[in-house]
Amino acid sequence: MREKPFLYVDGAGAYRVRVPALRTGGLGTTWAHGARPAGESRPLGRFHIVRPGAGAAGIQAALDRGRDLLLTPGVHHLDRTLRVTRPGTVVLGLGLATLVPDHGGTALSVADVDGVRLAGLLVDAGPVASPTLMEIGPPGARRRHAADPVSLHDVFFRIGGAGPGRAVRSLVVNSSDVIGDNLWLWRADHGDGVGWTVNTAGHGLIVNGDDVTMYGLFVEHYQRHQTLWRGERGRTYFFQNELPYDPPRQAAWREGRHRGYPAYEVAAGVTRHEAWGLGSYCYFTADPRVVADRAFAVPRRPGVRLHHLVTVSLGGKGVIRHVVNGTGGPSDARRNVAHVAEYP
Template sequence: MGLLGRSWALLVGLVGVRAEWYDGIPSVQVFGPEQQEEAESFFRDHYQKYRQAEFSAARQAVLLKRGDYNFSFEVPFYTSVAGVGLGPNEVTVRSFRVPSRLPWQQGGATKTFWRSVEGLNAKETCLWATSQACPLRRSIIHGDLQLSGFHEDEKTLGPSSGGFMADVDVKGTVLLGTQQQFLFRNSEFGHVNLKKNTNAYNTVYVGVKGTPETHEINAPQMVSSIPKTERVAEKPFLVEEMGHWFVSVPNLKLDSVGSRQSAFAPRISIEEMYVARAGDTASSINVGIQGKKGLLLTPGLYEVGEPIMVTDPGFVILGLGFPTLVSKGALPAIMQMADDARVAGILLEGGAEVDEIPRTDALLLWSGHGGVASDIFARVGSFKYENTFHKPCTAKRANIFFEVEGDDVVVDHTWLWHADHDDCTSRWPDSLSAVSCQSQNALLVRGKRVIIYGLQAEHTLEDQVVWYGEEGS
């Protein structure tokens, strides 16, 4: 916040009106149940504007306070929708939807990325025709959950290539449809349909109640079922209570089964978090987090010319609306050196120019022991957006996306992607990103007893995953 902004916040406080942490941040929209028409209108307009914006620079978080919202909504690119009640039963909507955005011949939902929903209680059937980097968390669905869909008037389900879901209770049927792969963790399902309109190749159920039974080892619908989740903590999340805001940080659980794993968690008040906004840099963030217990990254693109340094045990980084850290140098974007830290909901982007920097360190270097990384997404590619720290359509480099040196770390969902397509060229698979950008490995694990759920890594130019650590899974 600049001098004028902070002076205004002080003036507001003096005249008796409390300034909210999200004041002056247009990429964060907060609605209460008394604002139904305004909220529904925002969702409708926002979806129409960004439903095809695969490489847009826009980022958005929509936060719904406790109450009943009698409408359905769609979720476009780079948008997170979250109920901010203590539990999902406190924020009710009719349904949420992500339709298949492309015709069947153009890939259906296989290019539907970067969006999320969490903390909602949906009364009706929901559609989540998505692929990578689209986590669905901490929610209740009273109807069915459809994981693939039709494009407009087409009669054939479009392809889809997800995905990840955790701490979700589906009272009806989970319809896999065309999902090529999916990981379900700590959830509860009324039924999973393996037959009708289904050609799912590989589904994994970890600590799930309602796992489908199949006895055909070589069936197209390959099913892996792990009865208990060995070690995990659910992703931190925002809570609003009587006008006060907190970040809830769920505890680590061992051998857990079923949903509702995030209840009764410790809290950090919003005053103990540094709230970063677009315009902040790694330098200003490092100053801002001194003496704080956490960092809240609001939606936006951030220039990272030096590492964000995490050194305090138990420190929490929580991103809203896919905040994107664009790494400009050879050093990591984040150096996580603290024990038992939490990092969640971030998109790391390799922004170093190939012609200027011969090699880069990991975008996220995790050397602290313990802790949990949730929804960690990374990419390198040539993209058209332009600002003061990103030249459009030039070759970029990121040698390592994510490196884990610490022991006993849990990683809960990743998509680590060397782009095979972009918005600079229409050629596929010979896009500018695929031909000109440089990468090495998506994930490098050196620590012992590292556990990863929902590891997705694609297209890096050398081994996608290199794992030296012992006793991991």
């Protein structure tokens, strides 16, 4: 685990950024009882201060010069992808600094390098559909980063809600050993620019890298896969999901022979995966006759284990037929809540 970088004032009254170190076997926060987390302290002069209105070209030039980024509160419009290629780069947003890829591309991409920290960011899809909003590592990334992984802390994604927005995928993780710490990926179910054909978004999180770990993963309302995990030895500690509220009919929301898409799917070829504390809810307000055949879909083999799962039909609007594969359930108008303690 690694804690989030944070801005602070040192004893001399100077602003600095604390960059906590990776730790293993820990429990809870390091700072709860006044302890200083292990790691390094970076002077503010090492950071390029990004204010709303700054052009993407200038931001990229700062990254290319080896600067870290500190984004001030506000909306930062991008006309090109920000590319982080230097190991150990810190990109820290204050006040939910918001990145909008107006060009319909990727807002932020990280090379297959060690130790990058991304924290305190909201990526807001623009009106031109983006294939991917954020990408960690290029497709086919093969390097290992166990000693110094990329980590994401309080990084959020939004498709619609503040206005029309579209994206095929919100977050794609191709690098291995990546850590996610409190990620929320949301296709808006209310607000401005909302509708089945308005704020279109197929996939929330796609994990292709191995040994990726998520602590507190929230993925909601995407039109196809909420979370699709293809990498080996993935781990998730707490997962919350709401399926899309607005499929207009069953035919518009199905995966092959299955009605609907699972909230959390581990690909058929994966041999090892483990997750704890998973919940998925349905609330099919556009057509309460819509059914999701299963909330969780995983290969049935000894190395793939899920612990403490729950499904809920909120207000009895819609059905989740099974909790995981063909086990557990249903959650429907008669029995809203269904549990599976252990699978398999």
